[in-house]
Each structure stands twice: as C-alpha cells, then as structure tokens.
Amino acid sequence: MPKFESLMIRASAGSGKTWQLANRYLALVVLGVRPEKIIALTFTRKAAGEFADRILTMLADGAASSAGAADLSAQIQSAVKGHGEMKGLVSGEVDLPVMSQEFFQLKLGEMTKALDKLTLSTLDSYFVKIVRYFTFELGLAGFDLVQGSELDQEKLSVLTEMFSSQGKMAKSYHSFLEAFKLATMGNEEARLIDTLKDFINAYHYRWLSSPDASKWGNPEALWDHEHPWKKCADPLVKMEQAVTLLEGLGWHRSLVKSLIAAVEWLGSYEKGMPVSDLPSGAGRILENLSDIRSGEWVIPYSRKEYVAKGELLGLLDQLASNFVCCELELKMERTRGVFEVINTYEKLYQKKVRGQGKLSFSDIGLLLAGQDTTGLWDEVARELVDYRLDGRYDHWMLDEFQDTSRVQWAVIQNLIDEIMYSEEGTRSLFVVGDTKQGIYGWRGGDSELFNEVAERYSGRLTQSPMDKSWRSTPEVLDLLNLVCDPSSEAMRELFSEDSLARWDYEEHTAAKSGKGHAWVCEVQESDELEGKELQYAWVGEILAKVAPVKRKLSCAVIVRNNSHAKALGDYLRANCPDLPVAMDSEITVAEDNPVSYAICDAFRFLAHPGDSLASNHLKMSPLSSVMGFGENSDQSVWFQWNRKLNVSDISEVLHSLILGLRERVSLSNYSVGRLHELERSAAQFVKRGGSLEDWVSEMEQWRQKEVTREGVVQIMTVHKSKGLGFDVVILPSLETSSFDSLGKLDLLEKKDPDGNVEHHLLFPQKQLALADEELQAEVDRWQSDQAYEAFCVHYVALSRAKSGIYCLLPKRGKSSSLSRRNSDWLRLALGDDAVRDEHFSDLSGTVLYESGSWNWLDDKESILVSPQQVEEVRLLEASQKAVPILASSHAGANIQQQLMSRGGLRVGLEVHQALESIEWHRGGAFKWAGNRRVQQIVQACLDVEKVSKLFTANSNMKLYREVAVEVLIDGDWVSGVIDRLHVSIDNGGHPISAQIIDFKTDASDDVGLLAEKYKIQLDLYQQAVAQIFDLPLASISKIILSTHAKKVIQLS
DSSP states (O other): OOEEOEEEEEEOTTSOHHHHHHHHHHHHHHTTOOGGGEEEEESSHHHHHHHHHHHHHHHHHHHHOHHHHHHHHHHHHHHHHEETTEEOSEESOOOOOOOOHHHHHHHHHHHHHTGGGOEEEEHHHHHHHHHHHTTTTTTOSOOEEOOHHHHHHHHHHHHHHHHTSOGGGHHHHHHHHHHHHHHTTTOTTSOHHHHHHHHHHHHHHHHHHOOOGGGBSOHHHHOSSSOOOOOOSOHHHHHHHHHHHHHTSOOOHHHHHHHHHHHHHHHHOOTTOOOTTOOHHHHHHHHTHHHHHHTEEEEEETTEEEEEETHHHHHHHHHHHHHHHHHHHHHHHHHHHHHHHHHHHHHHHHHHTGGGTEEOHHHHHHHHHTOGGGSOOOHHHHHHHHHHHHTTOSEEEEOSGGGOBHHHHHHHHHHHHHHHTOSSSOOEEEEEEOGGGOOOGGGTBOTHHHHHHHHHTTTTEEEEEEOEESSOOHHHHHHHHHHHOTTSHHHHHHSOHHHHHHOOOOOOEESSOOOOEEEEEEEOOOSSOOHHHHHHHHHHHHHHHHOTTTTTOOEEEEESSHHHHHHHHHHHHHHOTTSOEEEEEEEEGGGSSHHHHHHHHHHHHHHOTTOHHHHHHHHTSTHHHHHTTTTSOHHHHHHHHHHHHHHSOHHHHHHHHHHHHHHHSOOOHHHHHHHHHHHHHHHHHHHHOOOHHHHHHHHHHOEEEEOOOTTSEEEEEHHHHTTOOEEEEEEOOOOOSOTTOGGGOOEEEEEOTTSOEEEEEEOOOHHHHHHSHHHHHHHHHHHHHHHHHHHHHHHHHHTSEEEEEEEEEOOOOSOOOOOSSHHHHHHHHHOSOOOEEEEETTEEEEEEEEEEOGGGGGGGGGGOOOGGGSOOOOOOOOOOOOOEEEGGGGOOSOHHHHOOOHHHHHHHHHHHHHHHTOSOOOSSOOOOSSOHHHHHHHHHHHTSHHHHHHTOOOTTEEEEEEEEEEEEETTEEEEEEEEEEEEEEOTTSOEEEEEEEEEEOOSOOOHHHHHHHHHHHHHHHHHHHHHHHTOOGGGEEEEEEETTTTEEEEEO
16 A cells, blocks of 8 residues: 655755645645645745645646646656655555546536635644634633734733833833843934834743743853853952053053053943943953963064063953953843843733733744743643644645744644654655745744754655756856855855855756846946935836836845835835836835825824924924914814814714815825725724724834735835745845844843753843853854854845846945955955946946846847737726715814813713613603713603604604614715614505604704704715615605703704
C-alpha cells in the first residue's frame, strides 16, 4: 500500500512555491483525500487568497478543455510520483484515476460545494476559529476579536488610566521615561501619543514573552559567573595618583592631556551623571580594558607607540571598573522600573480588555500556545482541544514558514508531532518557505524555526531546494546573484561570519529566456533639487521612459516605509498628473485630505477649546462661517456647538458641519467620498456609545488601506511587495543609514540556544557595553540579526522584478569608509568603475552597473494602442451619490432656542421613552418604574381627552412604535425615527391611511411656533410613509403631541 511522504521545500523567490502548494493540494484530492481533511495555513491574508485562487483556477483550467485537462493531469502526476530532485507525494505503486476534462469538472463541483468546509487561511484566522469552536473548553464565556483602530482605542484607554494614577510608582515611571527617551531619540517629529503607543506595544510584547521579573535587570541572570565589575573605594584618591603618574611619563603632550582629562572625568564620576559627554580618552580606556588588565597597554599615537605598565594600569582599571559598575547598576534599576510599568499596564489590560472578553490575535496565540501571561490558561482544557483537533486533519500544508513565530509554532507543534511520528503512512506534512525572505522578525517571525523543524523531523521530512526562477529574466538574476552571493568579496568584507553563516543562498538561474534590463545608477547633485525631491524626480523620469501603463507592463516602486510611499505618491500625482498612481499602504483617513482634516480639527476644538492650532485652522477654512467664528468669540462658538452635541449626537453635529460646508464650497468627488465614510463611521460610533474625546481619538486613529490595482503604477513597501512579481521594479530609496548602528538598539536580550530570552537590559553607553564580554556577545548577536534581516529585505526587493529593475543610489559622500548599509553594499558588489553616464531632462547620473539595455522595451512597443484603435464608448451619465439627511435636522429654530439644561434633556428623553412604551391606553393610572416626574408629565397628558384618544385601540389599525425609516426623497437619502405611527387597513389588510404622531418635549406653549419649527421634519416623515405604504399624501395626517403644553397639534 502506498504511503504519503512529508516534504520541506526551500523555495527561492519566483521559483513557483504557490504552484507547488496548489499542485500538491490537488494531488491529494485526486488520490481520494476529502478537502476538509486538508489544512493549508500561511502567514498573510494575501498569500491565503492567492493559494485558494490558484487551486480553483487550476481546476477550472482542467475542467474547461481537454488540453487543459491533459496539462493539469501531467502536473498532478509529477506531484504524486516526483520529478527531478523533488520527491513524490507517495512512495510505492499508486493507481491514479483517468484525469479527463469530465473528471476535473466533477472535482471542481465537489470543491465549490465544500468551500465552506475548507481550511485555507492564515495561522491567526485558524487560531481564532479554534477558540470559537472550543470557547467553553478554554474557560471562556465568549469573546470579541478586537483589531485595528478598535484595539488601538482599548490600549489608549489603558494607557490613560495607567498614567493618571502613577503616584505610587514614581521611581518606576522615571526609569520608564528614561528608557522611552532613549528608544525614541531621533524620532522627535512623530506625535507623542503615537510614539508612546509604539514603545508600549514593543515592550508589552517582550513582557508577554518573558513575564518573569527575575529576567529584567538582574545581574545573576546576566552573568553566569561572579559580577565582573567592582566599585572603587576612593576614586578621587586613585584619580590623583593616576594623574601624577601620567604627568611623569614624558609621552606626547596631547596624548597625556587626553588621558588626564579621562582620568579626571572617571574619578569625579557619580552614579546618575549624564554620560553623553564621555571624554574620548575615557572611551579609549574602556575599549582597551582587556589589554589594561593583561598588564601591558600599547597605545599607537601620532606615528609612535607608547607602552603603559605597572601601577598606572591598576589605577585605570579600578577607575574604569567603578564607572562601569555604577552605570550598569543604574541600567539594571531602570530596566526593573520599565518592567514594573509594563507589568502595571498588563494588569490593567487584563482587567479592562481581556477581562471584558476582548481578545486580540496576539492574545489568542498566547492563550493557545499555553503561556499563562494572558490569565486565561487551562492546561487540561488545552490537552482536550489538542485531542479533538488531532483527528480533524490528516494533511498539513504550511506556507511562508520562515515568518512563523515561536508562539504560533507552539500552538500547532503537538498536532504536527502526531502527524510526523505516525507510522501508518496515511498522513503527511508539507512545509514551504525561504529563510532568505524572513522579513517579519519585528512581528515575531523567526526564520531559525525553519531549520529547527527540519532538524526535529530529520529522517522523516525530506528536503528539496528550488532555486530556478520562473519569474525573472537572466539580466535581473545577474544583479541578484552578484549582490547576494555570500562568498562574494563584498559580503565577506562588510559582514560578520555569523551573519554570512546563516545566509543560505545558492545561485539563481532563469527557467526561461527573455530580454530584460538591470540598471544601477548613482544620481548626481542638482542645483534645483535635493534630497528626496531629487530622488522622486528620477523616479518620474524613469517612469516616463518606461511608460509602463501605455505598454501594459505591471510596475511597482518599492520603498522602505509608508511615509516614503505617501511622499512619493504625492509628488508623482502633483508632477505627473497623467500617470495613474496607487499606494498599497494604510492611510489615516482624517489626515489624507484637507476637508477631513478640517472636520477632525472641528471636533478637536470642541473637545479641547484651548487647542489653538485646531481653532486657528478652522478660522482659516470654510468651516469658519459654518461654525460662526466670524460673528462670535471662540468661547461662544464652543458653547453653542457643545450644546448642540448635548441635545443631539456626534452623528448629527457631523452632518450639520458637512451640510454647511457643501453649501459654501464645491468639493471634489474624493473629498465627498471621504465625508460619506466619516458619516458612516460616526453612525457606528453613536450606536456603540462613547465620549467626544473617544470620537476624536477614533478619527485620529482610523486607518484605511488604499488598494492598488492593475493598470496603475503601484507604490508599496518591501513588506507589502513580498510574494508579488512585476514586469518593472524601481528601487529609489536604498537605505543610506547603517542597518546595524547601535543607535537603533534600545534593549539587550540574552537568549539561550532555543531562542528563549534569559535576560533583558536597557542598552548602556556604547563603549561601556563593549567593555563587558557578556554584553559584547549580546551586541554582536543583535548586529548579526540586524545584518541578516537586512539581507532578507534587500533580497526581497531585488527579486520582485520580472524583466526590468532600476536602482537609484545617492551620490557617495566624501568619506572613503564603508558601512553596513545597502548603498555601500551595492557599490562594493558592483565595483567602482562607471559604465556610462545617464541623462534624463535636467538630471544626470552615473551608471554603475548594467545588464541588458533599454532596448528591451522595443519588443513592448507593438502593444501600444493608438487613438484610432479605441472604439468610442458612451458612458451612462453618473448620478450623484445620495447623502444621508436626518429628518430631525430640519427643525430650524435658532440653536439657542433649542437648548435645555442637562437635567431637562434627561427628563425629555425619558418622557419619550415612557410614551413609546404605551401600546394602547385603556384608562386608569399610567405606571412607570422610572423618574416620578416623568410619570406625572405623561399622566397629565393622558388625562387630556384629545391626547388620550391618540392612544385608544382600533381594530382596523396597525401600530408601529419608534419606527426607523430610510428613504430617497428627490435624490436625498432621508433618515429618521417616527415616534408613533398608526396605519388604517381595509378588510383585505391593505393600508388605506396613516397617522404620524411625533412627541415633542420643548418647553414652549406657543403652538404656532412648534408647528412652524417641526413642519419640514413631519413633511419628510409624511413623504417617507407615503413611499413605504404606497399611500397618497392626502391620506396621511401629521400630529405633534406637545407634552409641555399638553396639546395635540394638527399640521396641514
């Protein structure tokens, strides 16, 4: 009997990984495995969707024609039996069915019918499904998944509470703020709250992975041996002795002066002193402590060598040791302080978020992984869940495995073990990944897991490489191989052996021939342009030459972060208006256009009247006249609009601002669309409830993905581009800063061989860290990790192109030294010799590398479409999208006349509720469990005969209470709630007339004023009822019940 084989594929970029996954999946189905017994998991939703699409597309191709069936049959047979170095799905003889067109039609039908039973998803989505299936087994009464802006809001509320009650933790907060200052240095332009949230999120994740206080700022956990640093008994005396010895050496005057300054600084140092002004001589002493302790320190200086020995070295050692000891003590204390703050944050988060049944993807992963930091863990329950899940799936397929985190692996490890250690041969595992593309370390992804899993299942899991590219032309691969080869002189010169040892790279070859172009150019300085603007101008010129849209070439401009993507997109839209551009990134809706920003500032002003930036912006915008800034003081405007908020809600106030704005200015379709989205968001917010401050925060944090599409130039980050291929790729912003600079390091982590954290320490001063062997090892490991991640990011960027790749380098600085950054890496790999000069309009550059030429575009000219070839198409006239209008917003009296006290507002609302609670009144006392005053008001109304008659039952009448209506009236979308509606029906049950009754609690006895005030609102209700019940307007009466005047007001 044939047995299923387990396989791990190391699939390089463009080598057909998704095809292998889909082909194996279909092979399993052909062999009789039910689709619901197969589980395929990947890292991103995009990859999961691509996988599902590929499976169905391949089946559809096989079902569409006999030729398609023959092709698919051959592919499936290769998966089952193996081909080349690729091992087959089964070992032994196997009888395959005849795979005809009819066979694939049958399988396609079976697959589509079972779509709801298939598990083709991300790991996170699968984990959510597990928790939903086994809610009670896991000790949960139920939960809501929170993500995106909703999760941000929950975290912000925790932060707010934490920092509003910090009195008892003053020392810990001081340590926290010191760490925060160091970690965010150089990012001063970011908003404080955003930077603070990023910092808390990063440390909270570290806390969840290592919640043991003994692993934070603990010398016993840092040093396995005795503490290597000792305090000096009398540093000032030692300083004087060292100065005397230095003055008598007769060395070079400048060298002696430098060392004396260092000794005096170290001798007068006190714990807590700032170390940013550490003298260069002190740094020299710290860097050479090993030589000092060896008994001989050779100092090269001014073309000579000076040798220090004897008593002087002992004194220098004691002074330096005293400094290091005190500084590390301080860092230990501050690290423990950070732990206490994050510990407090976690306790509040557990109480306010998880404790309320709100779980994030991260919480769910930790829960299922068995980490008790979530406070929800039950080991017995988890064993029961594993037992029940084990029999659900027989074949596991794991995609993009290099991006899997250790937490995610911990969730599925036991289930995979059952598959791999089964001796029956009826189950299998298929793992696909590429450690060269492990770019999600910042989200917990650990590419080392790939190798660990291979070793764990050694002998049971066959490995196969895939380095042949079906995506890229030879020219593109020439550049990739030249830059990324770990045996090259460039990589060996720049990077450490540890970094290169992890870089598993084999030469890539092209599976098919074709013309291409790889081009690297160093841009020359311009008199008119500089910095990013010069870079963006080059991108525009390259796009003009390539003309990807006209030539129907897919094109991506790949940058490092979202801010670069947005800036480049704004530049191209402004300077290349005929070029369609889209960004595959998240945008902040309230800030991506002037109208939304002004609306956001209006609510900021109402929440914080002292926000002068918001108020001054409003005064310079069209909202100035809408809100009344011209005629009134800021205080009066704030008072009027806040009272309007009190008597209505955020949704109605937003609608009033938008209506006023549209009456005054003509808005673009884009701005109108954004305003519609804001109104929908406000309506949802009102349903959930929340304060004005909450609404402002939600607007500020509301992000929306701008989706790219075919036929446009796509701008995206390297991370967004992963898994995609484009005919043309432009790389304009190859990073110029060193990616392993210690300035980016905020926390040192000591890890065991399995990757588990043993100790955390806030990063001390650079020379101090490098003076300690243990800290030096941690720094080296961190730099190795940074270098490896840079390899991966660079590899992903360079491997997206199918035919054309265009790289821009800034002009090299005057310094001849090289650092570990992408621009220097490329220069070193390509050599210093210029190929030729390049000119675009007023721009000039030097081509450092070129494989192929611009002539590759000549073959693409034939698909240009001339105007004569385009058949004229008449488009339907566009109709303006209906804008929601609240019927109640037409109650047109002066705002001041609508105002009431907060107490009056509450009573008015309760009177409405009391009247709406009445179905039919049959006399007697009205009973109300709420406010006694409300009961008295309603009873007084019911005692009036005309009022009581409105609540008298009629057998030929249908009653509707508090009925919401949404209708289109003359192109306007009208929304409202009718308090009470009577519909008279004939013997056949058909409506013949209607009576609209609206309750009004205004403190006014003027019947005429009330009728005039609410006439438009009731007229709209009348038209709505006429549409809904197909009644003539004349058959619908409109009545206002004034609870203050106790009168029934009939409107004409």
